[in-house]
Amino acid sequence: MAIDQAALGAWLADFADQIHQGADQLTDLDREIGDGDHGSNMDRGMKAVAALDPNDFASGADYLKKVGMTLVSTVGGASGPIYGTFFLRLGAAWSSVNDAPTLGLALRAGLDGIQQRGKATTGDKTLVDALSPAVEAYDKQADQGISTALAAAAGAAEAGRDATIPMVAHKGRASYLGERSAGHQDPGATSMTMLLEAAAKHLS
Amino acid sequence: MIGIVVVSHSHALAVAAVDLALEMVKDSSQPMIQVAAGLDEQTFGTDASAIAQAISQLSDQDGVLVMVDLGSAILSAEMALEFLEPALAGKVVISPAPLVEGLVAAVVTASGGADLAEVDQEARLALSAKQQQLAPASAGNSLKVQATATTVSSDSSTTAKAAEVPPAATTPADEASAADNDQVSAEQARQFRWTIRNPHGLHARPAARLVTGLRGLQATISFRNASSGAGPASGGSLMGIEALGLRHGDQLVADITGPDAQVALDRLTALAQNDFGDTTA
Numbered sequence: 001m002a003i004d005q006a007a008l009g010a011w012l013a014d015f016a017d018q019i020h021q022g023a024d025q026l027t028d029l030d031r032e033i034g035d036g037d038h039g040s041n042m043d044r045g046m047k048a049v050a051a052l053d054p055n056d057f058a059s060g061a062d063y064l065k066k067v068g069m070t071l072v073s074t075v076g077g078a079s080g081p082i083y084g085t086f087f088l089r090l091g092a093a094w095s096s097v098n099d100a101p102t103l104g105l106a107l108r109a110g111l112d113g114i115q116q117r118g119k120a121t122t123g124d125k126t127l128v129d130a131l132s133p134a135v136e137a138y139d140k141q142a143d144q145g146i147s148t149a150l151a152a153a154a155g156a157a158e159a160g161r162d163a164t165i166p167m168v169a170h171k172g173r174a175s176y177l178g179e180r181s182a183g184h185q186d187p188g189a190t191s192m193t194m195l196l197e198a199a200a201k202h203l204s
Numbered sequence: 205m206i207g208i209v210v211v212s213h214s215h216a217l218a219v220a221a222v223d224l225a226l227e228m229v230k231d232s233s234q235p236m237i238q239v240a241a242g243l244d245e246q247t248f249g250t251d252a253s254a255i256a257q258a259i260s261q262l263s264d265q266d267g268v269l270v271m272v273d274l275g276s277a278i279l280s281a282e283m284a285l286e287f288l289e290p291a292l293a294g295k296v297v298i299s300p301a302p303l304v305e306g307l308v309a310a311v312v313t314a315s316g317g318a319d320l321a322e323v324d325q326e327a328r329l330a331l332s333a334k335q336q337q338l339a340p341a342s343a344g345n346s347l348k349v350q351a352t353a354t355t356v357s358s359d360s361s362t363t364a365k366a367a368e369v370p371p372a373a374t375t376p377a378d379e380a381s382a383a384d385n386d387q388v389s390a391e392q393a394r395q396f397r398w399t400i401r402n403p404h405g406l407h408a409r410p411a412a413r414l415v416t417g418l419r420g421l422q423a424t425i426s427f428r429n430a431s432s433g434a435g436p437a438s439g440g441s442l443m444g445i446e447a448l449g450l451r452h453g454d455q456l457v458a459d460i461t462g463p464d465a466q467v468a469l470d471r472l473t474a475l476a477q478n479d480f481g482d483t484t485a
Contacts, residue, residue, distance in 0.1 A: 073252075
């Protein structure tokens with residue numbers, strides 16, 4: 001196994017920390033184009049995740065599935081089933097992860113799960129605009145090892161996040177605003193970028 | 205009877221919507237309803253695990269219709285189906301109907317013993333009934349759906365569906381001559397005419413009593429609003445009847461066929477004379 005449970009725990013503890021520190025920013029972004037709850041919802045969910053001890057689980061797969069179910073039951077907004085599905089799919093694929101290419105497959109399984117759940121595609125001004133280019137960038141660098149590939153993924157997520165600013169939302173609460181959603185960075189793409197930046201720091 | 209799960213971001217909203225809907229039906233015929241709404245009584249949110257649990261509590265019902273509000277309620281309900289045993293998930297439908305209107309239609313229809321497909325269909329019509337009342341010109345698409353579902357054209361002298369109007373029955377062409385009679389009898393076919401006395405017309409609650417009062421009969425009942433030309437609407441469809449827009453003074457016409465036509469006529473007469481349960485004072 002390339003990535004042990006302690007590393008997974010460190011990754012998600014860092015993400016929980018980023019979310020907590022960025023909660024006001026995420027909520028402000030969401031207040032511009034949504035219902036203003038993304039920061040507080042994700043903070044509540046990730047606090048519950050951070051309270052889990054990765055060593056209590058028989059495997060990394062079990063831990064990731066529990067992370068998914070915890071988010072499903074504690075986030076409350078659409079990010080609950082969306083991030084929840086990401087971690088459930090990652091968990092389902094985890095037993096075959098043993099190198100950089102297989103981690104890429106697991107990340108893609110998570111992306112596919114998110115797209116099936118939310119029916120969003122790139123350009124809809126959602127977290128898919130950060131995660132989809134990140135998975136593509138990861139795959140291109142997968143032969144260079146996990147650290148290099150994840151660094152490329154985080155960079156692509158940041159660019160994807162920034163690219164959501166001029167977009168008009170087609171999914172979620174922001175889509176009610178139509179053209180008025182343009183000019184604001186998508187909060188979901190912002191939190192997803194935090195997740196990938198934390199992954200690049202802790203997984204190798 | 206089928207069961208109903210109400211999914212909303214707000215616990216208070218879901219509980220109030222359930223209260224509003226249950227007001228339409230007698231205690232003895234209420235369907236089982238579970239609420240999966242809010243992360244707790246104060247915090248807005250939906251939880252796929254809680255929705256799956258609510259559905260499981262209705263696993264002994266003949267089916268489960270899940271009513272949802274918006275956004276994460278839809279995503280969480282879809283996710284909940286993935287958590288269920290396939291056998292149970294197979295008899296669950298997530299309704300695309302608007303929450304409040306759909307829930308009222310679903311509760312009334314379910315209380316009459318309708319199956320899951322019928323309750324689902326009736327809940328879907330909840331939106332078109334509202335559109336017809338508020339924006340008749342712009343609601344064309346959904347109204348077409350409703351018109352084809354009820355099959356009989358309202359103003360033509362040709363009967364659109366022979367099975368519903370046997371040769372011996374009055375056809376719309378006879379309407380002028382039949383207009384002075386309250387009832388026109390024919391072999392297993394009856395017609396009923398009634399001038400609505402309810403001050404607020406045949407609104408949701410009396411219409412619900414009409415639908416539930418006529419349930420369980422072997423009779424096809426088709427309602428029209430002879431004053432406005434609206435209809436026809438199936439006698440089993442709360443939303444169809446509401447869409448007739450029957451106001452005080454409008455004439456309700458019911459064409460009834462089938463083995464229980466006389467029973468249906470008797471019940472209809474009794475319901476009407478009681479102003480469909482409304483006090484008209």
